Amino acid sequence: MNTTFSRTLLATSTLFISATSMAAGFQVNEHSATGLGRAFAGEAVIADNASVLSRNAAAMMMFDKDAISVGMTVVKPDVSVKNGTYYKPSGSLSVDTGMNYIPGSASLTSEVVSLDDVDGIAPTAVVPNFYYIHPVNEKFAVGVAAYSNFGTGTEFESDYAAPIFGGTTKVQSMNLGLSLAYRVNEHLSFGGGIDVIYGMGDLYRDVDGNVNVKMHTPLGDVDLINKGVKTTAVDIQATGVGLGANIGMVYEVNEGNRFGLSYKYSPEIEAEGDVSFMKQSYDAVYLPLPDIAEFSGFHMITDKTAIHYSIQWVGWSAFDTIETESATVKEYNWKDSYHYSIGATHYLNSKWILRTGYMYDQTPVDELTSISIPDSDRQWFSAGFTYNWSSNTAIDFGVTYLIGEDVEVHEFIEESLPAPAVTATTHANAVLAAIQLSHSF
Template sequence: MHQKHCVNPEESLHQQSWFKLAVSAVLIGSSTTALANGLTLNEQSASSAGTAYAGRSSSALDSSTIYGNPAGLTKLRRSEVSGGAAILAVSDDISDVRSNASGTNKGDSVPTAVIPFGYWSTPIDERLSVGLGFYVPFGLVNDYESSFQGRYFGSYSKTRIITLQPTIAYRINEHLSIGGGPTLNRFDAKLQNNLATGNLNNGKETLVTIKGDDTAIGYNIGFLVDFNEATSWGVTYHSKVSYKLKGHTEISDSPDFLSLNGKYSATVDLDTPESLDTSITHHFNDRWTGYLGTTWTRWSRLGKFEASNSNVSPIGQAAGLGRVGEQLNWHDTWSTAVGASYELNPQWLLRAGFAYDPAPVRNADRSVRIPVANRKSVTLGAAYSPDTDMTIDVAYGYLWDSEASVNQSSDSGLQPAYSAKFNSSAHGLALQLTYRY
């Protein structure tokens, strides 16, 4: 039989203080890392993936230019439907673990993901074109085993944004086109942490779960300059989007003497960062084309965040469940990419590319939820056009991060300190079908 845990008022106050520190860390870590994986999802097009997305804002390969550069629609002279999906298989190895907690470190915590996308466009006349795009610009899934040693700083994370973008583009003259449109964005998130309350709670660990969702409006705009028949330059701006996630914070299996189990209505305000993509496309001759691009992302938007819970009892207020916040240390990044394509014959086009994407999080701020580091990727791709009405694009990419050090200190006995080294890599495969009519 388990012996009932009894506490005196002084001990109860002490444990509430511990719980306040731990729950604050959970809420802050969960809410602010929902999007702070440091990197957006790039998988909005298989045709752009083949060159590591170099030239995405300066090349209108198909109607996926709605995302890459809306102004590019003016280059598509026929109506078309284009869509497909990317599959990502991620591997992460954990080593050099140091923690006072018991548990395992199996790694490979990211399940295989399928990321869909689809586009439609049509020219209205020689100058005006319209279109509609569907894509996933941000996403994260991280599901550690239940016995993961670092589960007190992040045991499960799933966030996803799905975007719908109506678009209009206009060719001002033979050299300059502009385009843009609003984005309707749906954000869903679920995050979990454990708390080490086993010695206070008959061996049971407390589980903190946060769920929330919101729909918000943003916009994408771009312009495209054709200097001549050989060289194009494009710039695309993806706006920030401000969300007010509404849902609940649920605490289960907390010690009875704290009386904190239950659901609390929760709201979290956050902005996803804006980005500016610019690139150059140059046709060296009838067969060879080169692409060079860079993207600035304003990750410093992820600064101070605050989670607010309502319907919290006085004990819950004392335990820190009412309102918590913290200043983070994210910084803006510049990523770069270079690529090339070669027209083998009228039916086949071959592609290759390389990209470098630095992480916006320093070693001191990295968490087990998103243990990313500076990232490199190489890609290969091909386009097959059996006739002028159809093109099938396929691309393969291999991505690898520099070794990432995670050092998360213990603010309370409910979150044992955890440090480790993460080595992550991924294989990606994208397929796209474009039909013109």
């Protein structure tokens, strides 16, 4: 049976330390304060600090000193579910009596329940990051990074009237990377590395309904059972590790113009632990993750001002099903999506750098929508600055106001059945703020 509440099983695979996803799908873009301040426009090639490792290993060759960067992003979402209607399952069975007990009729109908509007279902989260680049010589550089590419989290109240579609999802993840870069000549550099993705998370869902068993006798009808029932449908505590990889290139036309191209391979995660689904126990769930490709450009248009841009492709069509070792739990059929961003940087003086940017963030959700992971096309409006504390030390700050769209959700367990199902309107906005400390030595 297809089960939309199992959508949040993805929490067992790709999660970040206290991270709430604020990119389309469950991708995490919050890799640095500098990137956030320009809506991650040009991120695969600007290389203003070591955080470029999160997007393109080849850019390490633009550093002539050891560089370290550490920071965090605070994500404050505003996620709401409104105008909801829950089609609560009601099952009935009629039994006729006589010399033999002959089954009569059975049916599944629905009780229509109006849902209270809810907001604040995604908690405030902190997303940390760390990067270190070491130029070995003029030809080689190595780097290590800790950040995340994926994560999500929502939490409904325990008394939410549609528990099979609400419930609790707590997610955490970490991407640990080791990279190597090589400079071919003064224009061209290549890089690549391996990524170890570690995740852990909890998921809980209840299923409820009304049950009526009626017996027809010569003396009249007798209600044998007539009550509401509620039981645990999904209860998961699992962790998983997967091995990914990335490659990239940078082409420096001259000092003020350059291009970057990168590709990240994401693995299928086997998440193991306590996996209980519809009263059946499993050892693991298997979740395919999307590959990511990015093209970026950077151009100095005056001696103090630069423009930069990025196009990012995310292969969400790989996220087609969630499976256990013996059964398909859920079909998703998401589509590939794109992010388009453009930004500008103004080098005001030796102490201050100002930046801004805009991103259009396309959702991968096609026909299967959900209230547990509200998703829509989103717009990012970003600004930030760098303060150069000294010639080797900089402090960065970035802020983004992210605006989503209303999405009309129709979520169901089985399309051919009248219940359980839910209809609602979801909306997700967010404010993101980040700070970064960078040092070269």
